[in-house]
Amino acid sequence: MNRRTVVSMTAVLAVAAFSGSAVLYGRHRNAEARAAAGGTQLVRPHSPVIGREDAPVTVVEFFDPSCEACRAFYPIVKQILAAHPDDVRVVLRYTPLHEGSDEAVRILEAARLQDKFEPVLEALLARQPEWAVHGAPDLGKAWDFAEAAGLDVAQAKGDAASPEISEVLRQDVEDMEAAKIERTPTFFVNGKPLTEFGPQQLYDLIVSEIPSDGGGS
DSSP states (O other): OOHHHHHHHHHHHHHHHHHHHHHHHHHHHHHHHHHHHTTOOOOOTTOOEEEOTTOSEEEEEEEOTTOHHHHHHHHHHHHHHHHSTTTEEEEEEEOOOSTTHHHHHHHHHHHHHTTOHHHHHHHHHHTHHHHOOTTSOOHHHHHHHHHHTTOOHHHHHHHHTSHHHHHHHHHHHHHHHHTTOOSSSEEEETTEEOOSOSHHHHHHHHHHHSOTTSOOO
């Protein structure tokens, strides 16, 4: 899949979500660059990884499951991974900026313990408009959608309240604050901040980091 194909497949989906976020992203890009330059810990051992663990290009996404732009970016990221399966991995850092997002993160982490992380993530994103109502999130629906994706909810609710998952949330919020992340999604590629917001810009930065003997374009 070439660059033009990736962009053309995603442009229509992305426009609405990006129109407001691009301006906000630009306002914070200097803070993000300072955070990256300062050696902020972008990847933790507990961080969920999508793609090959040993891929030479690491895309870190500060991600909020309640964020509309994160939802719009998800298929873009998946297409980039499909285009470069040997070269790119995505590391998700939880950034619970919206009301109820902390519980959604707990659902995702409980799903990971059952090897259901990606199906539950995709279910929550697909049905996001139904549960992630800003100001009035309906987490009961989020649990229902996770169950429909294969999650054992009885087990997951116990796991979600565990000290281990609380520590994941605590560490990610601490790192989010240290990196001065105020908008989602925020991307770093091999430690370099994405300073211009958009699917083409993300793709270009990723491709620039793929080794010259890397996978196809």
